[in-house]
Amino acid sequence: MCGIAGILKPNRPAEALGHDIKGMLSRIAHRGPDGYGTLIDDGFAMGTVRLAILDPAGGAQPFGDPSGRYWLCYNGEIYNYRELRTTLEARGFSFRTACDTEVVLAAWIAWGPDCLARFNGGFAFALYDAETGELFLARDRFGKRPLFYAIRGDTVLFASEMKAFLAVPGFSFEQDPDQLSAILAQWTPLPEQSGFFGIKSLGMGAYLSVKDGALTPRAYDSLRFDIGPRVESEEEAIEAIRARLSRSVELRLRSDVEVGVYLSGGVDSAIVAALARDFASKPLSTFSVEFEDAEFDESAEQRLVADHLGTSHHAERIRHADIAAATPEAVFHAEVPAFRSAFVPMYLLSKRTKAEGIKVILSGEGADEAFLGYDLFKETLLRDAWRELPDETRRSRLAQLYPHLSHYGPEDIAAVTGLYAQFSKEKMPGLFSHELRFQNGQFSARLMKEKGDPFRAISELAANAPGFQRLSPVEKAQWLEYKTLLPGYLLSTQGERMSLAHGVENRCPFLDPEVFALATSVNLKFDDGFVEKRLLREAFRGRVPDAITDKRKFPYRAPDAAAFAAERPDYLELVLSADELAKVPFLEPKFASRLAQKVLTKPASEISTKENQTFLYLLSIALLDRAFVRREGLSDPVLPPLDKAVDLTARQAEVSLPREASAR
């Protein structure tokens, strides 16, 4: 795991580019605190800050092939690198290191962009052909690792995080109201959105070639749902789930440093921990967030799993004040508006993880998307079948959907049933499953003076996706989750960006391509979809405590507006002062002000979920504007020690340098 950055600017001298790239890398040094390296050529520079996990001594970057033609700056891990290396060796390639970086480079040389489909991992990389001057940028199929790029005149910039662009002379940030409207209404950026004008996120499953100033994006993976194996019985499905998940965990334990596991208290992370323990030679280290606020706390379940598996367990206890204090830093690392505060405890958990000496963790992320764990899927099935169901069945299934929401209780279920009747027919083509969410999301879009059509981009994404129209309503819901909330929030804002803020790499066994292919092929074949993740639970019954296997999904949440209402941190002036609100010109100040006043003064029981969400959006937009647009409160960046500098203009193919203590 690492961070990468680069700048392509014709006619800018190498010395100046060297200065620019070091500035960019320093802004993302948290991603790779173990060392940094740069490559400079005429009009081009790129570099890596490295978190050394595989072959710590031999994997310094930029990594070049023996001829000195191809150079790689790489972020992430290819878990099947040993198998690919064997295949490449059979083709005549020889290897100098035990690092997956070298395998990625060789695979590109051997197969070109076709190598991407062979990679099982989470990655983003930049590959430079010094002979032709062509640059390739690539990103993994599930959007696990980030890669942003921007064009400014004749300059092309790229980086793992947008904050690297803060170091580029003359670069300015401006939040894009059209993108923000869409993000607010659909809870997440779409695969190519960043929230800022002129900055794009390279899409998941895509690569980009840059040559002579022309950018050509291409997709290599389209998230197909029809590639799973033929499975004839439920028993066979369950056996296959066990085997593939076990293999997936084994692959993700490949590391030269210790690997820990995040335990949420739910079944997914418990399964990951149970499987990881099978391969561990010493007690597994596990980590959890505990909440002082009992409404959100799962510490009893976390400790039950830890005790059952005999892990060395570490819990980070979170109070409202902790969330209030850490939010500005966490938002700065997230870089996009967030609709809930749950990512902030993850920021604090990764800090604790790093302090305990763990650089790599496994988590259960991706299980709900693969094995139909969200109520959204049940809701879609229910709404799809609505007209055929008797009223009593509608009500009883509705009542089971969101038991943590008080208004789904017996007293109000008739009114809720009446509401759902409105949504039993598709109104937004292809988006049937998410219509309710999106309609509620429109409330947040009221933060914008001009909200435009916040659903245009996602409607186009769905309409243009190959094969999407042939999917069933539940599969469409899955597809949308894989394309929106998973990469746009769960893997990024709440996941990768929080863990890498402290130099901790996260790995997700449920995002293995073979696990995905299997899950999507067996879910509804042997299941009616009304018991979430039933096949997965059955597969691991007995491996984790029954109390966990049988536990209903408890969505991971954290105190939202209440965390700020109690503590009133200084920075709330951003959303409470008319002068401060006026600094963000696209916000509707009257609505923003009324909302902030309401959520910070009324009892929590009177604040709706969408008001909580909208407040978090407002706060994060204001914090992003302060940090990125106005550049206030930025800390001084610090580079890690120098690992390697390559100067192609000096005709030096590769120069390795000793570590410079003074570089710190």
Place this chain on the structure above:
Amino acid sequence: MSRIRDFIEEQFLIEFDETFPESSDLFKEGVMDSFGYIQLIRFLETEYGIKFSEKEMTGGVMVSLTQIEATVAEKVSQRGAASA
């Protein structure tokens, strides 16, 4: 009936005017969700001493201020007629 208008404006942070008329669909505009709808029903039942039957609740949803006011007015008058 301005109490209903006041409640909705206060509760859902909106203002009815020429750009947002009283006939606006409060669900489609993202003003009201299920939580807000339940809050509204409770307010109407308490404020006007009326009760919505299960059949009324499951049968249809009041989506605009105009519709809500008309429904409440009808129920209030029915109650008055029944008690006369």
